[in-house]
Amino acid sequence: MSDGDGSGRKNLRMPDDDEVFAEVTEMLGANRVKVRCNDGVERTARIPGRMQKRTWIREGDLVLVSPWDWQDEKADIEHRYESQDADQLREEGHIA
Template identity: 40%
Template sequence: MSSPNDESEALEFPLPDGQTTLLCVIQQLLGFDRARVFCSDGKVRLCRIPGKFKKRMWMKVGDVVLVAPWDFQPERGDIIYRYTSNELQKLEKKGLLKELKELLG
């Protein structure tokens, strides 16, 4: 039986839902708050890094991020979250990183 603490730990960070958000890996930082990312649906997108992340959280090549593709221009999107190493371990346990690893290599 799970305790309430287990459920709150699982909800500490946002998870991809496959429709409005996707797991992606940063391939290249392009400057001017832009990055090229490889997404779990097999597409490469040009994504914007919002100012709130640009100032507080450094992005680097190889980081796993959560991306929200734009409705009107699906080949672009916004980076809405960067996962830490602890969060990546939790995603690995849930099996969410398998498809991304298969696509990458």
């Protein structure tokens, strides 16, 4: 039983220096999605092969992306958060 002391908190994967939080806004097909990043930029993100069959990504999901160095409007998805993990990040103030 939890008495509200935060004991249900999980240690979640946080962004590295070159990664930002993003929300999936649109499915584009061909392993690509449109994401709105926390830095205010809307990017086309690529779902890497290692995630295609194992991790289902849908509109509204919270993901970690790493923007491309040479093309800022594109990015690669690095991680997808479960809905309860996304709620925890919002409660802790990491994302709006």
